[in-house]
Structure formats: structure tokens, C-alpha cells
Amino acid sequence: MAEQAYCVKCKAKVDMKNPQKVTMKNGRPAMKGQCSKCGTGVYKILPMK
Numbered sequence: 046m047a048e049q050a051y052c053v054k055c056k057a058k059v060d061m062k063n064p065q066k067v068t069m070k071n072g073r074p075a076m077k078g079q080c081s082k083c084g085t086g087v088y089k090i091l092p093m094k
Contacts, residue, residue, distance in 0.1 A: 050089040052080040061087060 047069040061078030
């Protein structure tokens with residue numbers, strides 16, 4: 046199953062290319078990748094564990 050995130054440029058949920066798990070400055074986990082349609086950077090904030 047591919048990770049999905051909302052692309053602001055496409056205005057739709059899209060599959061991420063090259064998803065990477067990162068930690069934001071405030072300590073929250075997130076997935077960072079690229080839109081599979083237009084190549085724009087997309088983020089998905091993950092729940093705290």
C-alpha cells in the first residue's frame with residue numbers, strides 16, 4: 046500500500062513518491078515525499094505514539 050497525502054497543487058489525495066519518515070521541529074513524526082502526478086513536495090503528519 047502506497048502512502049497517500051494531499052497535494053495542494055493538484056487539489057487531491059495522491060500517492061507519494063520516495064516517502065521518508067521525518068521528525069518535524071516540534072517533535073511530531075511526519076512522512077515527506079513527492080506528488081506522483083506533478084512532483085510537488087507533500088507532507089503527511091502522523092499521529093504521536
